Amino acid sequence: MPPGGAAVRSSAGSGPADEARGWAAACGTRLESGVEMLLEHNARAEGAPLPTPNSTDAGEIAVLEDDGTFFFTDKGGNPILDLVTASRAFYRTHGDDYDCLAFYLASGLTTYLGSPTALASSYPLRNSTFGIGLDTFDIAAPLGSPARLENVLSMNGLHRYADNPFYSTDPDSFTPLDFLGHEFGHRWLAYVYVDSAGFIVPALLGRAYQHWNFFFDCDASIMEGCGWTSPAPDSFRTDSVTVGYGRVDRYLMGLVSKAETDSFFVVNAPTAFNPSGIYNYQADPFVGLGCRGRATWWHVSDIEAANGPRVPDAAHSPHAFRLGLVLVTAHGNAATSADLAKLEAIRSAFGPYFAAATRYRGSVDCSLESHAGRVCIVHTIALDPSSVRLFWRPAGNGPFNMVPMSSAGADSFAATFPAVGTAGNYQYYLHAASDSSGIAADEPPGGASAPHWFRVGADVTPPRIVHYPVVAQGKAHMPQTLLAHVTDNLGVDSVWVEYSVNGGPLLSAAVTSAGRDSFKATVGAGLDSGSAVAYRFAARDRAAAHNVAHSSAPPETLHVGRNWVLDFENGAEGLIHAPYWYSYRDAWHLTQVSSSPPFGTAWLCGSDSTDYPVHLDSNLYLPVLNDVVPGTHLQFNHRYGLENLDDVYAWDGARLEISVSGGAWQVLTPVGGYSHVFYVNSNPFQRNTPCWSGQSNGWRGETVDLSPYAPGPVQVRFRMLADDFVGGIGWSVDHVLVTYPGSVISVAEATPRAAIGPPRPNPVRGALRQSVTLAKPARGEWALFDLAGRRVATLWRGPIPAGGLELSATVPASVSNGLYFTRLALDGREQRADRVAVIR
Structure with a gap:
């Protein structure tokens, strides 16, 4: 509280x-x-x-x-x-x-x-x-x-x-x-006013102007206020309280800079509260209040205009x-x-x-030191600017070379490290003295006996490319978008895709940015069934040697057939999403919280961290299918956790709907049917119409026969409806297939990318083990972290071949009794984290 x-x-x-x-x-x-x-x-x-x-x-x-x-x-x-x-x-x-x-x-x-x-x-x-x-x-x-x-x-x-x-x-x-x-x-918190068009106002402040405003989206700060979500421009809901220190908190505490602090909003002119009641700026934060209103956006610059910049800033604050x-x-x-x-x-x-x-x-x-207080004698001294120097040498026992440092502004000094010309390790430290005799300091404190060091030499480390291959796709869904994550220790110079069609000459496709360190390209436009595209991503770094890396040693092969295979590891795959009924909201997005197969990407209607928002009519649309024939099936994996009234009736629900030749949407029933019917009879809810609700108890597969809708064209949508009350985990959809009679989906497409067991034994005294099963090789790293998120030991690092591998490592003797987390990453992407107790 x-x-x-x-x-x-x-x-x-x-x-x-x-x-x-x-x-x-x-x-x-x-x-x-x-x-x-x-x-x-x-x-x-x-x-x-x-x-x-x-x-x-x-x-x-x-x-x-x-x-x-x-x-x-x-x-x-x-x-x-x-x-x-x-x-x-x-x-x-x-x-x-x-x-x-x-x-x-x-x-x-x-x-x-x-x-x-x-x-x-x-x-x-x-x-x-x-x-x-x-x-x-x-x-x-x-x-x-x-x-x-x-x-x-x-x-x-x-x-x-x-x-x-x-x-x-x-x-x-x-x-x-x-x-x-x-x-x-x-x-430090919470006292700041903001500048509003020349007027200084307490827009962010709540009770006694020393806590946050109830309507301030303060990231659920422990200094009051709430976490607000805004699924639609005029609609808001509290989705979290008491999570930690929010972005504005961390800025005012001197922990993050202005540049790191994103904009934030306050809900103004709130109306239509649900649950109904009277709420003001100093109301008691709680989860689940919905309202209409208008978001007023603020920035750190508005805080600075009213209070001045934070001095010291984050770089110089404790x-x-x-x-x-x-x-x-x-x-x-x-x-x-x-x-x-x-x-x-x-x-x-x-x-x-x-x-x-x-x-x-x-x-x-929070440790305690038992000693009497110290007597402090204050005597003001100043820095001798001529004493500030850089000392360096090749690593070893030889003498240090001295380079004077010149003033670079208030309390700042700079020098250029000389060109050394020879590869190897180099050591250095900084020295400064006061204008009073005998008072000097080094950085690091050990000075010449324990200097800093760095290595000079050629960069021979190539870029690192992570890409989930596409091995099959339907002709009607081509061209195929490919996505890769590319990083390098020095910097990435260029990225491209190498490919050949049906064994032809090697071609090159340009990529475009798809976010930080991510790149995308398309291949296979106009290819017919039976064609094959051999491809791989390539990247060059900025080193003098221009190191080149590829996403796979032999190229991956994408076979063009009739069946659609949508796994969403390379983006949205042409799916779009939007609300349908007036005033209702959409919550579909790509996520890596849970997927099927595991450790990948899926569509989620809901939230990655809390229950799904309220007041939803969220629709996820597949691309139009123009060639439906008898025997065509839609298959997909999904999981859900939705608010139900009982075993028959649903408050919130999810279902498939289909439109034929652009006509009205109608319920599309899977082979196994639905679990519930809606209880409410008020649009967009229609009483006694079918849906899934309650709990799916994990991922499950569904099949829908599209034969009755031949020859098409048809479009299918995944529709989730939620009222204005309690939510759940929402609805996740993954591994969508459109299969045609006589076509075969390869086993590799349905094989999980990874299956990772828990670390054992737990508690652990000495050796720790963890089982890993992979469909394709990957580079793994297994590490131990304390509860503050600090790495305390790297347990194992190296290549993991396709198939099974039993990881084993001894917890270092330096790790004391207590609770820790193990984290296993594949190709730089965390796959599993587990709490482990260490008992000596």
Whole structure:
């Protein structure tokens, strides 16, 4: 439950607006709270401190026993933790090493944060960052931090949190980690106004102008707001909450640059809410609200126009932070094992949580160092610009050569590395000194004893080409589009397709860009049945040697017949999609989330990451079939998860429809029939008409006899209908075939590209194994990653032949106990990821 949201879905009204979920009640953060904290502390008279024998560092948690001065009561008799006194107690035994301190209270203790239900609050103490909607200020010294501490968090009693740090009471609620992440985020968030045609407005802001607007598509930030989807220009729906720090969050935190931050929108003039109710800018975020409205788009430049650019920018801002966790106990009481275990669970999980929430752009160190604070003597010194130098040498033990570096702007220096003329490894380091004698530094810090190094020499690595071959296609579906992904360590110079027709001379086809590192070409225009095209992609890199690579050693052979084979590994294959009924939406798109055969590309009506959107009349159209004869069949694989009423009736459903000679669309029934009928009788839904609904329980095949519609022409569409309520995984379609009597589909076309088993044993102590079965050779890489997404070991790398291979590797001794992920990639494309427990 994100602290600091609205306590109800709206501040006025009835119905859903009166459903208290506790969001606003949870967060007591206010910008002025830091100053108020100091004023309250200075206004109270403290008694003499009592002995605190139970204060200690328990692992990575600082336990502070109340010395009789930690708490005071307000005029209403409410207990309040004096964060000034508690922080000073912390710094008596710890250094100024932390950006943030989080104070939790032992179970049974509470602190009043402005309302009876407020759970946690952030107190901003220092800000030297421009462009985030805050003035610069520094009030941290009275708490015992002369230089580093930027905010303190009052997190209240541990008894108010779930034992499991990942647990929440419902999908729209906060976990204990979310509470900590929300208050931690208040260091930078959310305070920015935007410039609207010369007027400074709080368009992005919600409650107290310190949280995000309910109608702001903030990527489901933990700082409130929602993730909004807009399947149609005038229609919107909340599809996610509390996912992490959104794109605007990460920009304001200094983790990503302006150039990396895409535009974002706010839903304005919202109407026609479903479920009905009154919702405003500070409403309680939840999934499943639909409305009509208008999207107003904003950019970082609008934030800059109102607040100025962020200084420092992402390139010069810290991406790593330090958080100290403190447990306060009542006087005379030691920390209980239960409280320590609960807080340790939060502490140990918050680092990986924060990394994932920032999309691995930021990290937080929650470790504790036990030492008294340091005395800092400040003496201003300056850089000696003549001291900045580059030192280099051929790798070995010889002397370093020196190259002076010249000024390249404020605090920047540049030099040109000399031409070396000889291939080999080279070492270098940078040196600079101050204008005070004896103060100097090297980069890397080891200087001449541990310099940087790089290799000079010819690039002999050819480009890397990934292409899924097309081995058969129908005459009526030619020419065939071919798609390849091409990369190179130095850079790709050119890409083309080499081909020959029916054994003729070698020809060349130009390619066009199909996205980043992707290229497409077409071959086989006008070819008749029985023809064959031998082809392969070729690529040349930018190296002096102009290294050339091919997608396959012998060319692939595409046989032209009558049957259509549509596997979508080379694009849309001529299929188009669009909504049909007025005001309804379309959600068809190509995806790699799930396919049949596996590890490929399929069409999906839905979302790659959440349930499918509501209010759908989504239609995926096959190209027109002009030559239908008796015995013509349509075959395809599909899977679905759609909202049904029961075993007979469907709220949402999917089916095939056919149009003959451009006529009206009619239901097209597969050989096995449908599972349900629609319940609603309101266009586009038609009561008692057939559809698939419920769960398919995985991929399944369907066959449709097109004989009754001969001679055509006919067009078939895959139609999915969804109402305005709960969704599911949607409808996926893959491996579409149009077969004619007397024609044969080769076995190779239906062979799965890969079958990969889970890693075993799990848990693992030493050797780990994984089975891989491939239809064609591929280059594989099997690696181990920690929960923060960092590679900790490469388990295996090399070619995998067609057929079966048992991978085996020993988990390195340097990998400690814990949870990890294995990831197996084929030709650079991840195929399977599994969680693995390492137990020594």
